[in-house]
Amino acid sequence: MQVRLLTIADELDALAPEWNQLTCGAPFRRHEWLAGWARVYLSGEARQTPWVLAAYETTAHGEQLLGVAPWRLETSVARGRVIRPLGDGEICTDHLSLLCDDANASRVANGFAEYLTLNQRGWDRLELTDADADDVAIAALLDALGARGCESTSRTAGSCWALELPESWDDFLAMQSKSHRKQLRKAERRADAELSPVWRRVENEADLDSAWPIFVDLHQRRRLSLGEPGCFASERFACFHERVARDLLRAGRLRLGWLELAGEPAAVEYQYLGDEIDGSAGAVYAYQGGVDPDRLDDEPGRLAMIYTIRSAIEEGRPRMDFLRGDEAYKPHWRAEPHATVSHRVVPPRRSARLRAGATGVAEGLRGVLKNGLGAWNGTPAPAAPPTEDATS
Structure with missing residues (x-):
């Protein structure tokens, strides 16, 4: 398996048909959503760029796309080089994950973990926000990174609500x-x-x-x-x-x-x-x-x-997915909560760990001052886009 780094929008567009075969049904993982987000939200941003990993396997018929890590790289003096998902922030993309079939999740996760550790000087932190708690591919990636010496922390990030029909x-x-x-x-x-x-x-x-x-x-x-x-x-x-x-x-x-x-x-x-x-x-x-x-x-x-x-x-x-947010109308209509988790990973590099510790303390203090409580050295997740109370 080969892993390539894609940093240009046109490179992402070339993957569109194969990309959309790997979404496991979630529209927020589609090329239209994530690459479209990159074109709007990263346009003109000098400190942010697409940072998408694509895993390929060579077959008798040519190369086959096995998996995609739909990420971006955000650079700042204080935080260093942080890898984050495409689509996070104010549009509140839910069900973010690696894009791959469950059958290939372990192979793809190991390929991405190998690439990340071999190129660990290119990043200081990986932040995977609001992932489904039972996400197989994310769990496999965290295990593979941990086996290669990376340190990770996680915190509960709220719930998505779904109504089985x-x-x-x-x-x-x-x-x-x-x-x-x-x-x-x-x-x-x-x-x-x-x-x-x-x-x-x-x-x-x-x-x-x-x-x-x-x-x-x-x-x-x-x-x-x-x-x-x-x-x-x-x-x-x-x-x-x-x-x-x-x-x-x-x-x-x-x-x-x-x-x-x-x-x-x-x-x-x-x-x-x-x-x-x-x-x-x-x-x-x-x-x-x-x-x-x-x-x-x-x-x-x-x-x-x-x-x-x-x-x-x-x-x-089969289901109405009401997405993120604990609005009262969701349980009122008999939707059930499904936990999400945010993960933070630091590579096995001393400078990255020192930077993570320093920025973590600073962010934790800001959280205490702002909210009267501390997170796990993290920034609170953005609120979901407001929806209307369907009981009114």
């Missing part, structure tokens, strides 16, 4: 508490009787041209009504999502729908679809939403969630 809407209602089931039925009856609800969904680029301003408007108005700036106040966030939405629509992985009540947009759900696995439909990933703050009495968030869950069940999708 039954075979029918009636079965789903049976899963809910008696009071919640009553609320759902009442909301539907009232909407049908008084509000003429219509659920619309983006099917093509013309639909997206119409729907995108609705989504941004409802999201921003709701956040502003809560005294928050809203995610789309960030120019990079807005640019990235408008691009990636179009790319994922072309790939058949965008799910953007909005609810009209009495002919006016009242709620919107911005979601992605996972890839099919072994012929089974992929999961739905609920990234963000918005509601009209002037129509909360009509329960637009709850109604939009009814439409999206019912559609997912009818399509045979």
Whole structure:
């Protein structure tokens, strides 16, 4: 197996078809998302560059891509050269991992660990943030690095929430508490009787041209009504999502729908679809939403969630993944938490360990001053993009 370092966006683009075969169904691991993030967030950044490892195997038919480490290198005077995932930060990419089949996870992890230790003078720290706690490839990488003398520390980083979907809407209602089931039925009856609800969904680029301003408007108005700036106040966030939405629509992985009540947009759900696995439909990933703050009495968030869950069940999708964040609506709809972990690795080099110790103390002190408590010498993970409370 050969491991190569890729640092140019065009090199990443050349991998796109093979890259997307290694996502294990997660849309946030796709080339459109991670390489698209690099083009937006690393553009013009003198101290950051893509730092992607690609593992190849030579076969009778040529080279085969076995795995990808979708990382970047961030350089600063204080922290040195830190390897971090593509896609972290304000867009809150969940389910980050090495990209490889589970069957090849150990081989790929060992290949990447060998490359990292042979080239340890090129980096001072590896930070793998918000990885799934049960991630096989990340565990294999940490074991392989530990066997080569690297030191690692880990901390719990919160939870992603997922709702396992039954075979029918009636079965789903049976899963809910008696009071919640009553609320759902009442909301539907009232909407049908008084509000003429219509659920619309983006099917093509013309639909997206119409729907995108609705989504941004409802999201921003709701956040502003809560005294928050809203995610789309960030120019990079807005640019990235408008691009990636179009790319994922072309790939058949965008799910953007909005609810009209009495002919006016009242709620919107911005979601992605996972890839099919072994012929089974992929999961739905609920990234963000918005509601009209002037129509909360009509329960637009709850109604939009009814439409999206019912559609997912009818399509045979196994799961609604609500992603990161402990909002109250998630357990209310019977989603279950799945732990995530952030890992920090330092190479077996004295200067790197001294630097890690010094910066760790400084970051820990800043955390105490800011939060009144210390992390594991780390910076708190960013909050997830705000989603709408689907119980309101």
